[in-house]
Amino acid sequence: MKQFRAVPKVTPAFDPSLKISMESSFPILCKHFDLILISPKLFWSIPPNSRTGFSFGGSFEVPLGIWILAWKRGIGVNPCIQCGGKAFALYSAGAMSLGTSQGFCSEYGKAFHNKSWSPGTWVFLRKEIDERKKALGIVDRTYPEGLRISDLVELIKG
Numbered sequence: 838m839k840q841f842r843a844v845p846k847v848t849p850a851f852d853p854s855l856k857i858s859m860e861s862s863f864p865i866l867c868k869h870f871d872l873i874l875i876s877p878k879l880f881w882s883i884p885p886n887s888r889t890g891f892s893f894g895g896s897f898e899v900p901l902g903i904w905i906l907a908w909k910r911g912i913g914v915n916p917c918i919q920c921g922g923k924a925f926a927l928y929s930a931g932a933m934s935l936g937t938s939q940g941f942c943s944e945y946g947k948a949f950h951n952k953s954w955s956p957g958t959w960v961f962l963r964k965e966i967d968e969r970k971k972a973l974g975i976v977d978r979t980y981p982e983g984l985r986i987s988d989l990v991e992l993i994k995g
């Protein structure tokens with residue numbers, strides 16, 4: 838059986854290829870969910886290390902809009918251990934009962950890493966991606982083109 842790595846090499850808080858910090862940008866993103874959902878270029882933008890993985894189903898990148906659909910249903914949402922506000926996962930992976938989530942506080946952007954995980958998150962994300970790609974006529978493994986996350990942040994900052 839293939840070794841399953843549940844934790845990404847780079848934490849989601851910092852990606853050296855980006856000029857922005859996700860911690861400082863995340864609360865801004867959280868104020869613009871509805872805009873991101875209606876703009877395909879924003880919807881299909883993939884934040885650094887935004888992935889989900891399930892030992893029985895494989896691992897794939899998750900566009901920001903797909904995460905927002907999940908968060909709006911309470912999937913990938915946990916109380917922030919620092920402020921008690923909502924913290925949203927941008928990374929979620931595991932086996933049946935054991936796994937990990939990573940993401941950011943919606944209020945202050947503080948990165949988190951915890952043991953909360955559910956295979957249901959993977960199932961939801963996979964289904965949403967597949968259905969939306971199918972509606973666009975995309976049948977291979979690619980996604981519609983989205984903005985780089987740093988460009989997305991610049992755009993919504995206005």
Ligand SMILES: [Zn+2]
Pocket residue numbers: 917918919920921922942943944945946947
């Ligand atoms: Zn917080």
